[in-house]
Amino acid sequence: MNIQNLPIEIKEHIGKVQKITFPKQGHTSTVAILDTCDQKYIIKKTENDLYNEWLSDEYQVLQYLYHTGLPVPKVYSFHREDTSRWLLMDYIDGISLREFLSKMPDLQSKEKAIFNFR
Ligand SMILES: Nc1ncnc2c1ncn2[C@@H]1O[C@H](COP(=O)(O)OP(=O)(O)O)[C@@H](O)[C@H]1O
Numbered sequence: 001m002n003i004q005n006l007p008i009e010i011k012e013h014i015g016k017v018q019k020i021t022f023p024k025q026g027h028t029s030t031v032a033i034l035d036t037c038d039q040k041y042i043i044k045k046t047e048n049d050l051y052n053e054w055l056s057d058e059y060q061v062l063q064y065l066y067h068t069g070l071p072v073p074k075v076y077s078f079h080r081e082d083t084s085r086w087l088l089m090d091y092i093d094g095i096s097l098r099e100f101l102s103k104m105p106d107l108q109s110k111e112k113a114i115f116n117f118r
């Protein structure tokens, strides 16, 4: 993924990107963290029919869940372009449950984390 190739609609929304980094990638999309002077975003791009459809579903589900009060990222825009799709959302800071558990927290914290992961 390349800053220059971001859809204009998305570029306009986020303004000047100061830094682009790539987290551990998922299995269905290309994921990048976009740092601007006032906010961090996540952009996801998919490039085939099935994954495009999943990204579109993800957009709808995240919009729906946002109003439930669950801590999900706010989605800003879903963009269609030929055979690609782009989803822009808030970056949420955190680590995976796997990473947390591998840091060997005490048993009580472990149980609490697993219990809360539902
Ligand atoms: N909104 C977000 N905030 C912070 N990190 C995110 C966000 N979305 C994705 N990531 C990071 O990118 C990785 C891959 O994202 P994921 O949504 O699993 O992609 P895929 O749909 O391709 O599997 C996640 O494991 C996480 O580290």
Ligand SMILES: [Mg+2]
Pocket: 026, 027, 028
């Ligand atoms: Mg994934």
